[in-house]
Amino acid sequence: METKKRIREQTAFLLSKGWVQYLLALLITGVALLLCLSFRTESDYHLFSFILLFVVSFLSTFLGTGPVLLASALSALAWDYFFIPPHNTFKIDRSEDILIFGLFFVIVVVSGVLTTRVRRQELLARERERKTNALFLLTRDLSKASGMDEVIRVATEGITTYFSPESVFILREGDARQGAPVGLARSGQLPESEFQIAQWVFTHSRKAGTFTSQPFDSRYTWYPLTGSRLNPGVVALVREHPFETELNTFWEAFITLASNAIEREFLAESAQMVRFLHESDRLYKTLFNSISHELRIPVATIMGASDTMANTTVPRKMQTALSREIFTASLRLNRLIENLLNMSRIESGHITPRTNWHDINDLINKVAGDLADELKPFSLKVEIVEEMPLVKMDFGLMEQVLYNLVYNATQYAPPASEITIRCHYLHGNLVLEVCDQGPGFPENELRDIFRKFYRGKGSHTGGLGLGLSIVKGFVSAHNGTISAANRPGGGAVFTLIIPSERPDITGWSSPLNTE
Template structure:
């Protein structure tokens, strides 16, 4: 590590030296002045009076300056007192040996009093700094609390170091840069670890115009510690989210394996046995044309089922991975619903859908193919539970700010506790049948497709019984 000593430092030291010399001179001057003042009165005052006055001067020096000048004041007072004011005058000899004791007691008392006073003054100063420091720390902690972004936390720490503590230059290094356990106040460059428990979130490198005091340094460490705690909180939150996603992926994987084992194997088994039967010359000779036709149809139906399943699995994984590219355009929902309804008629040969669209329903910006699939899945689901002789209704309505597309079914009502869960992939209703008859992907895919259109898919009760699935798509500005 390199420490840049700033050119101002030597200047600062000289200034400090000059300031100290001034304090000593002032202390000496005060003693001289006191002696001069007492000198004319030396015959009328007792040693006790005079020593108390000198004591006062020493205390004043101690309060005003620090220990050094106060000791000087005490010693100077001792000699001046003895030389000028105690008989015999102008010698350091003392007539009465009791007076010598008085003088020595004075000297000791003055030195101790000076030191005590200086200590008290420094305590008072330190206490004042603590209140300010605690204020800084408190405000930093409150500022950090709501932050969930690493960059914002670092910026806040940087702000405190610069604005509140007067750092000239602050840098946040990504790795521990000083010795890992403690920080080093080396001249005017300070390194502080951003540490929370075992975890280290980098190093704060701050440059100060003058070396920070021990308490300023402690404040810096405390601030860095708070920032590290905030970073750790963000880190732990991210970890929790990751494990939640992993847990979800795990649940999906289990559900997928279970679904695949049944829904893939059934059509594969049908295809394999049908093909084997048709390929067996002996067996084929005994089969009627009608029976052969049924086997061929079974192969085709199974292949279609596999195609739908693979398509659904691909769509689901693309939706979940956020890998869907929308081929958006202004589309007519009635056109999309028409395609779905026509597909149902072709498949079933019966009219099972009723379309209900106003003449003036605005166009919606969406991906035609994806939305047709979402609507198709909802319609397939509705048809599965629709009583014979009734029709599933596909209804389009404009409302404030959005377009509503409803798929109305008249079968059993979905219990409240199942409503949320039926949108989950691979959800199987409690009677053991999946909602879509297949692997339970249809509603989840519909939900995912509506979501990538910034829409919402909800389910409500149909008046008189049944479920109504409602797609709401935002009505974009500038709709034609």
């Protein structure tokens, strides 16, 4: 297939050379004359005129008018000289022979006109096909383009290929719906005079510049980009001559496609901004309501207990209980503030783990000690494989991760149930699991539980919905992953995997079990 295509291309290239066409006309006509001479007879010389006429007609299908005229003249003169009696003279006695002699030249004129018309139609058809294919490719590329920069790049490449080597896009800025004036974004690559023309084109939605009814003093031809819902900007071309009718039609179709694609990106950005503002407003209300609720409880507890201790005489035993309430409320308030600060660190990207070698037992013991009161109604079971190696991690961040996971289990698991912490080392990774015997998660909520401010629909506990989001952020800072799933027998399991090279000196295991 490729060979045939290559042969066709080479043949078309050769036939485009004028001297090659004349040479072919001479060769084919000469061969035909030699064949006719070899079979020449006195009585059937008209037959040879038809053969030569056929050859001339055949040549007119792929050669230009000049080569065909040459072949026709040679054939007519040769037929007169070699075939019409008397031979070897140019004398013609019979009127029908004169008519046939003239047919050679009539064929040239008729075939030339028809061939020229056919070829012109063929060229127009090919040009239309090329433009249609170009529009198809542009439509495909624009539909695949993602983002404004990609759309502008595709459109600019199309303009460079088919219309002008130099073009400029200037897009709109501002949004009347938000009270911002609508205009064109300033372009540092254009002089002020050109920018003013661009602004006029954008405002009036009319083309201006060279080869237009509004020439101004510009080296560009400026066109408005018009969309169905908004005008996304303007485009300028450097042109040496006006577009012909066919090319102008092609350009209008081209610029319509580009305008629609750019408008689509503007509308997508606008819709995304609306969603962002809506989400921000929703998060603001959620955060405000949650913080108000979460702050009110410990603050009210602290104020009430403090007022009771300050203004009344209470027994020492009650003072101890009130002090414990103040301390518990302070811890809750401190945990709320820590979660907000940690979320802020994650959002800003300022978390850089300071890793060192640590014993996983120390981490679990520290968290179990901090949550001793919360774990009293539960049975904590710790399963660590023998010869568990030291783990390279940021102890502070991982302490917060494990604290949040275990604390989350205490909030949802029923009293007297078992909370399990499993730990092992697998293929260069620390694998840590926290399991409980609570209600688990609805299947449709599993993908959302690590989202910021997300709280399950059936959640009866307080909080801002930041704990698991912070866990995911701190685990990601270690280049690790965390997932949640429902246990087959009921309850939930969180599995976190953190890359950690194996040290030369392994740690030791001392299982911790507290009832």
